[in-house]
Amino acid sequence: MTVTETTASRGDSCAGGPRGRRRPDGQDRYTISEVAALTGLTAHTLRWYERIGLMPHVDRSHTGQRRYRNRDLDWLDLVGKLRLTGMPVADMVRYAELVRAGDHTYAERFELLRATREDVLARIAELQGTLAVLDRKIGVYADAGHALASERSS
Amino acid sequence: MTVTETTASRGDSCAGGPRGRRRPDGQDRYTISEVAALTGLTAHTLRWYERIGLMPHVDRSHTGQRRYRNRDLDWLDLVGKLRLTGMPVADMVRYAELVRAGDHTYAERFELLRATREDVLARIAELQGTLAVLDRKIGVYADAGHALASERSS
DNA sequence: TACTTGCCTGGAGTGCACTCCAGGGTTCTA
DNA sequence: TAGAACCCTGGAGTGCACTCCAGGCAAGTA
Numbered sequence: 001m002t003v004t005e006t007t008a009s010r011g012d013s014c015a016g017g018p019r020g021r022r023r024p025d026g027q028d029r030y031t032i033s034e035v036a037a038l039t040g041l042t043a044h045t046l047r048w049y050e051r052i053g054l055m056p057h058v059d060r061s062h063t064g065q066r067r068y069r070n071r072d073l074d075w076l077d078l079v080g081k082l083r084l085t086g087m088p089v090a091d092m093v094r095y096a097e098l099v100r101a102g103d104h105t106y107a108e109r110f111e112l113l114r115a116t117r118e119d120v121l122a123r124i125a126e127l128q129g130t131l132a133v134l135d136r137k138i139g140v141y142a143d144a145g146h147a148l149a150s151e152r153s154s
Numbered sequence: 155m156t157v158t159e160t161t162a163s164r165g166d167s168c169a170g171g172p173r174g175r176r177r178p179d180g181q182d183r184y185t186i187s188e189v190a191a192l193t194g195l196t197a198h199t200l201r202w203y204e205r206i207g208l209m210p211h212v213d214r215s216h217t218g219q220r221r222y223r224n225r226d227l228d229w230l231d232l233v234g235k236l237r238l239t240g241m242p243v244a245d246m247v248r249y250a251e252l253v254r255a256g257d258h259t260y261a262e263r264f265e266l267l268r269a270t271r272e273d274v275l276a277r278i279a280e281l282q283g284t285l286a287v288l289d290r291k292i293g294v295y296a297d298a299g300h301a302l303a304s305e306r307s308s
Numbered sequence: 309t310a311c312t313t314g315c316c317t318g319g320a321g322t323g324c325a326c327t328c329c330a331g332g333g334t335t336c337t338a
Numbered sequence: 339t340a341g342a343a344c345c346c347t348g349g350a351g352t353g354c355a356c357t358c359c360a361g362g363c364a365a366g367t368a
Contacts, residue, residue, distance in 0.1 A: 032345070043345080044327055051348095063334060065345055078291075081284045089325065110295045117288045120281050127278050130235045134271045137232075141264045186315070197315080198357055205318095217364060219315055243355065309368100316363070327352070334345070 023073060029059075030068040039076050054079065054093050056100065085120050177227060183213075184222040193230050208233065208247050210254065239274050 023038055032043045039046075046066075049055040056075065059067045082092050095112055098105040177192055186197045193200075200220075203209040210229065213221045236246050249266055252259040 042327075045325085047346085048326065061334095063345090065334075078287070081287045084280050084284045085288075106295065110292070113288060113292050113295065117285065117292060120285050120288065124278055124281050124285075126238050127274050127281070130238050131271065131274050131278075133232070133235045134239075134267060134274065138264070138267050138271060141260065141267065196357075199355085201316085202356065215364095217315090219364075312365100312367085314363105314365075317361095319359085321358070322356085324354090325352105327350100329350075330348100332346080334343100336343075337341090338339100 023070070028069050030073070032066050032068070035068045035073065035076070038073060039080065041076070041080075049079070052089070052093060054089060054096055056096070082116065085116055086123065087116055087119075177224070182223050184227070186220045186222070189222045189227065189230070192227060193234065195230070195234075203233070206243070206247060208243060208250055210250070236270065239270055240277065241270055241273075 021038060030038070032046055035041075035046055036043045041049075046055070050058060055072070058072055059069060061067050079092055082095070083089075091112070095109065098109045098112070175192060184192070186200055189195075189200060190197045195203075200209070204212060209226070212226055213223060215221050233246055236249070237243075245266070249263065252263045252266070
């Protein structure tokens with residue numbers, strides 16, 4: 001009965017920075033748990049990414065254990081960024097396939113990134129709109145700590 | 155076998171604006187499908203919001219059909235904004251409960267909105283970071299349409 | 309009046325992105 | 339050389355936010 005394997009950085013109280021620690025330099029072979037610590041993903045998720053083709057095949061030790069390399073971490077960094085944009089995993093897999101397919105997929109990759117960029121811009125605008133509403137509402141709460149009967153309007 | 159009831163505005167090609175049309179003025183009773191058109195939510199989702207307590211009880215016609223009022227639409231607008239922030243539905247339900255509970259929940263509501271505001275700011279910062287990465291990568295694609303062998307790095 | 313379209317309910321189903329389990333091999337530390 | 343801690347696989351389970359279904363009333367129209 002192995003103890004839990006999770007790397008639970010969900011309820012991490014140290015918010016503010018990126019989830020992972022900095023990569024030690026001069027190293028180019030990492031175990032799955034090291035990568036988990038570095039990226040903030042769980043080992044489960046790392047294996048799952050590989051299964052679904054989001055991660056190019058990772059090197060193995062002579063006994064079959066994963067040994068990640070710096071370029072894998074670079075890829076995971078990019079994936080992490082794309083994930084932050086809200087891009088569906090399926091789309092990221094598609095991008096990974098294009099990369100694996102070779103240079104002739106250049107145009108399609110470019111287009112995918114460009115479209116993602118547009119999405120991000122739109123999302124930022126959306127959030128700023130929401131922020132305005134939130135600020136207005138917070139203002140109402142701030143200077144009128146009472147007479148909140150008609151909360152549902154405005 | 156009633157025909158489908160969905161209001162599918164998923165693949166709406168008229169992107170750019172908010173999903174719903176503008177509210178006609180001088181009206182204060184709307185059927186569920188009118189509200190669906192106005193908010194971009196499906197009728198299913200509107201009923202579900204009510205079931206889970208995200209929506210205060212909606213007026214009914216003498217035969218039990220929902221008749222939404224302008225204040226309900228206002229509430230749905232706010233919910234829509236909060237949803238855009240990525241706030242979980244459970245938290246929105248919590249907020250709705252606080253509103254229903256009355257004025258003495260003032261402080262908690264305020265705190266909830268304030269925390270949400272922080273989240274939105276953090277999310278915008280995150281997205282801007284992602285945008286920088288995306289722009290860098292798009293730049294690479296743009297001026298070097300070839301020699302993409304080491305795609306996985308940077 | 310017949311017909312078509314809209315709306316009602318409770319409960320089941322869907323898609324996504326993980327997350328965990330069982331059962332077993334591997335690696336590190338005292 | 340134990341024992342603890344780590345890692346492997348395929349497949350099943352979870353939580354969220356919807357989304358749909360079946361069976362049945364209600365409302366508008368020719």
